[in-house]
Amino acid sequence: MTLIEKVLHLAPVIPVVVIEDPAHAVPLARALVAGGLPVIEVTLRTGAALEAVRRIADEVPDAVIGTGTVRRPADLDASAEAGARFAVSPGYSPDLVAAARGHAVGWLPGAATASEAMTLAEQGFAFQKFFPAEAAGGVALLRSLHGPLPEIRFCATGGIGLHNAADYLATPNVACVGGSWITPAKLLQAGDWAAVETLARQAAGLPRAD
Numbered sequence: 675m676t677l678i679e680k681v682l683h684l685a686p687v688i689p690v691v692v693i694e695d696p697a698h699a700v701p702l703a704r705a706l707v708a709g710g711l712p713v714i715e716v717t718l719r720t721g722a723a724l725e726a727v728r729r730i731a732d733e734v735p736d737a738v739i740g741t742g743t744v745r746r747p748a749d750l751d752a753s754a755e756a757g758a759r760f761a762v763s764p765g766y767s768p769d770l771v772a773a774a775r776g777h778a779v780g781w782l783p784g785a786a787t788a789s790e791a792m793t794l795a796e797q798g799f800a801f802q803k804f805f806p807a808e809a810a811g812g813v814a815l816l817r818s819l820h821g822p823l824p825e826i827r828f829c830a831t832g833g834i835g836l837h838n839a840a841d842y843l844a845t846p847n848v849a850c851v852g853g854s855w856i857t858p859a860k861l862l863q864a865g866d867w868a869a870v871e872t873l874a875r876q877a878a879g880l881p882r883a884d
């Protein structure tokens with residue numbers, strides 16, 4: 675089993691987190707782990723992101739920490755240097771595919787069409803992020819892909835929340851889902867880690883097929 679395969683099966687939901695203040699990183703990660711969501715994706719969309727990853731890697735050993743919004747090979751290197759175990763991209767590029775092969779961090783590339791999924795699988799990446807899930811066609815598209823491409827497994831992300839996560843998780847080619855609903859900016863700003871833990875526990879209790 676590859677690292678990415680293991681990561682995608684640890685929990686039904688991967689929280690996608692935007693951290694503006696590095697001081698939020700450790701209490702946030704502890705709340706997610708306590709709520710049953712050990713896999714955490716910190717998007718590289720803020721200046722605080724890499725420092726947040728570093729702190730979680732150092733101080734929350736039960737968290738499996740990764741980066742998101744990985745767009746360039748340099749993002750993979752920076753992720754590894756900060757202590758991330760995995761890195762997630764909204765799509766892929768030839769440069770990223772080349773850099774990810776044999777890299778210290780496991781890479782989860784993004785696909786939204788049959789051609790993208792096939793291209794990535796051909797390059798050895800059978801585990802993919804299906805993004806943007808709802809906008810690209812949602813559960814119906816995933817079910818359609820499962821017929822011709824049964825070996826490809828997805829982490830569906832984009833527009834997913836408690837209202838539709840169970841439908842995705844019941845889809846045979848979905849290993850897990852990702853989303854930002856567990857860590858709303860409001861709760862982070864308020865330092866309401868108990869509320870984050872409650873949302874995490876709700877998400878961790880979702881049943882899944884795969």
Ligand SMILES: O=C(O)C(=O)C[C@H](O)[C@H](O)COP(=O)(O)O
Nearest residue numbers: 717742743764831832833853854
């Ligand atoms: O940052 C990345 O790497 C992305 O590809 C996008 C994120 O996964 C989505 O923005 C999360 O989607 P929502 O749960 O709808 O907020």
